[in-house]
Amino acid sequence: MAHETSKDAITEDEIAGTAPTASSSASPARNAFSALMAPKRKAAPPSPKPAKKKYNKDMRDGLDDYILHPETYSSSRVIYYGSAFVAINDLYPKSSVHTLLLPRTEHKDMHPFDAFDDPAFLAAVREQVKKLRHIVGKELQSRYGPYSKQDIPREKVLNGEVEPAEDGVLPVGRDWDKEVMAGIHAHPSMNHLHVHVLSVDRYSECLKHRKHYNSFATEFFVPIEDFPLAKDDERRHGHDLKQDMKCWRCGMNFGNKFAKLKEHLAEEFKEWRKE
Amino acid sequence: MAHETSKDAITEDEIAGTAPTASSSASPARNAFSALMAPKRKAAPPSPKPAKKKYNKDMRDGLDDYILHPETYSSSRVIYYGSAFVAINDLYPKSSVHTLLLPRTEHKDMHPFDAFDDPAFLAAVREQVKKLRHIVGKELQSRYGPYSKQDIPREKVLNGEVEPAEDGVLPVGRDWDKEVMAGIHAHPSMNHLHVHVLSVDRYSECLKHRKHYNSFATEFFVPIEDFPLAKDDERRHGHDLKQDMKCWRCGMNFGNKFAKLKEHLAEEFKEWRKE
DNA sequence: GAATCATAAC
DNA sequence: GAATCATAAC
Numbered sequence: 001m002a003h004e005t006s007k008d009a010i011t012e013d014e015i016a017g018t019a020p021t022a023s024s025s026a027s028p029a030r031n032a033f034s035a036l037m038a039p040k041r042k043a044a045p046p047s048p049k050p051a052k053k054k055y056n057k058d059m060r061d062g063l064d065d066y067i068l069h070p071e072t073y074s075s076s077r078v079i080y081y082g083s084a085f086v087a088i089n090d091l092y093p094k095s096s097v098h099t100l101l102l103p104r105t106e107h108k109d110m111h112p113f114d115a116f117d118d119p120a121f122l123a124a125v126r127e128q129v130k131k132l133r134h135i136v137g138k139e140l141q142s143r144y145g146p147y148s149k150q151d152i153p154r155e156k157v158l159n160g161e162v163e164p165a166e167d168g169v170l171p172v173g174r175d176w177d178k179e180v181m182a183g184i185h186a187h188p189s190m191n192h193l194h195v196h197v198l199s200v201d202r203y204s205e206c207l208k209h210r211k212h213y214n215s216f217a218t219e220f221f222v223p224i225e226d227f228p229l230a231k232d233d234e235r236r237h238g239h240d241l242k243q244d245m246k247c248w249r250c251g252m253n254f255g256n257k258f259a260k261l262k263e264h265l266a267e268e269f270k271e272w273r274k275e
Numbered sequence: 276m277a278h279e280t281s282k283d284a285i286t287e288d289e290i291a292g293t294a295p296t297a298s299s300s301a302s303p304a305r306n307a308f309s310a311l312m313a314p315k316r317k318a319a320p321p322s323p324k325p326a327k328k329k330y331n332k333d334m335r336d337g338l339d340d341y342i343l344h345p346e347t348y349s350s351s352r353v354i355y356y357g358s359a360f361v362a363i364n365d366l367y368p369k370s371s372v373h374t375l376l377l378p379r380t381e382h383k384d385m386h387p388f389d390a391f392d393d394p395a396f397l398a399a400v401r402e403q404v405k406k407l408r409h410i411v412g413k414e415l416q417s418r419y420g421p422y423s424k425q426d427i428p429r430e431k432v433l434n435g436e437v438e439p440a441e442d443g444v445l446p447v448g449r450d451w452d453k454e455v456m457a458g459i460h461a462h463p464s465m466n467h468l469h470v471h472v473l474s475v476d477r478y479s480e481c482l483k484h485r486k487h488y489n490s491f492a493t494e495f496f497v498p499i500e501d502f503p504l505a506k507d508d509e510r511r512h513g514h515d516l517k518q519d520m521k522c523w524r525c526g527m528n529f530g531n532k533f534a535k536l537k538e539h540l541a542e543e544f545k546e547w548r549k550e
Numbered sequence: 551g552a553a554t555c556a557t558a559a560c
Numbered sequence: 561g562a563a564t565c566a567t568a569a570c
Contacts, residue, residue, distance in 0.1 A: 059551060059552085059570075060551075062551070091551095092551080092552075189551050190551070206552095208552090208553095209564090209565095210564090210565095256563095256564065256565090257563085257564090258563080258564075259562080259563060259564090334560075334561060334562085335561075337561070366561095367561080367562075464561050465561070481562095483562090483563095484554090484555095485554090485555095531553095531554065531555090532553085532554090533553080533554075534552080534553060534554090
């Protein structure tokens with residue numbers, strides 16, 4: 001079950017939570033002002049490069065190719081893979097770091113509520129989640145450590161401002177793994193079973209409307225720790241993604257004011273980094 | 276006509292092209308993970324602070340208060356003001372730096388096409404535009420000089436890597452004023468006459484749909500240099516904000532693919548900075 | 551799922 | 561003008 005190929009590289013760009021695909025064609029530098037209104041260049045490329053995408057007849061099968069051909073993806077997309085699991089960066093991250101754990105085994109097509117009734121499978125997933133959580137945690141430390149109060153002693157050693165300990169071990173610093181949440185959606189949008197493993201910030205350009213937010217900020221999101229789910233657990237059925245939006249960090253209620261929430265999340269993100 | 280009060284400060288936050296109002300209430304730092312789903316805090320603030328906003332019965336009069344009471348605004352909003360003009364930072368910037376020049380004189384309620392038929396008024400506006408353009412240019416230099424090829428010699432002196440010249444004058448560097456566009460919309464959205472003075476990048480979170488982009492990237496935007504407008508100038512009438520979106524810098528046609536354009540603009544922004 | 555478009559209500 | 565909501569077409 002374990003024994004995954006080690007390919008942990010997460011590149012800045014892909015995981016940045018900015019634009020999904022960066023089809024970068026460095027355009028010839030022209031004087032911006034002279035080109036202002038009507039670019040006089042003769043043959044401008046007629047349309048944006050089609051983002052090289054795999055064809056799926058059902059959009060709900062968008063994750064299938066990752067478990068079928070994980071080796072065909074860049075290390076910025078597929079974080080690691082093994083015989084039983086593939087870990088990827090979400091194509092449309094809803095937090096600044098947002099990964100998915102995809103099982104390659106027979107449980108993959110089941111609803112997670114049912115799949116996690118199998119204790120062996122659940123145990124295997126938990127092990128992978130722990131691993132992936134740590135990868136995400138290290139990424140957070142790498143990005144936000146320089147802003148973190150708890151990481152100051154560690155950063156000082158890293159910066160050479162303070163001598164390392166005799167044993168060469170860095171100060172531990174902030175427990176970034178604790179800033180990572182892992183779970184599944186009560187009503188998954190993709191057929192293939194996927195566990196979301198993401199930073200708690202919910203700070204991303206790809207988070208664009210209420211359902212995006214609430215699917216990671218209400219009971220719609222079921223933490224992996226809560227499985228196996230009781231038969232009468234309410235989350236097996238009802239879910240209301242149209243409910244008021246509330247800040248994950250301070251609880252402030254934004255009603256249906258998504259734009260206001262987004263502003264607020266940017267502020268909370270900066271405060272959160274500082275902890 | 277001239278002789279404006281000098282209040283040129285443009286603060287990072289306000290002009291950043293990010294969120295409009297930053298109502299920052301530093302929330303008590305809680306453990307993010309423990310607070311994940313259901314903040315247990317007793318009395319969470321019930322709703323976001325209403326952004327202290329002046330009431331206007333007609334939304335098209337949103338600029339009036341700036342000329343009536345420019346002194347009541349922070350220096351991050353009102354850049355400078357005098358007896359005849361007020362310069363402000365646009366509340367919803369469509370470029371990384373986006374300012375507005377507002378006349379306080381009798382021409383203020385006319386359509387700019389007509390107002391600029393008055394040579395004296397046009398001359399006064401031109402003078403102000405030149406001033407404001409330079410303020411914007413200096414802001415661009417301050418922000419993006421460190422990324423600019425043409426500004427390398429200047430930056431090296433600023434960084435102390437190279438000795439200043441004997442006369443103490445910095446290398447001139449990039450002509451950032453040339454990266455600023457100034458003009459008016461063929462069909463202004465606000466009643467009060469306003470001249471847009473903005474960086475050419477059109478890189479801003481507030482740029483959210485096709486009409487936003489095209490209103491600053493087609494003939495809908497009439498440069499101040501083009502006035503007075505000929506009686507038969509086509510721009511006096513037709514305008515099509517629904518036309519295909521084309522990159523201001525390389526001319527690439529994005530059709531109606533706004534999301535793709537946005538990605539591209541982010542790339543072009545970085546290339547543009549480097550010039 | 552993403553994304554474009556049209557439409558109220560402010 | 562901004563912003564929420566609903567709705568095709570992919």
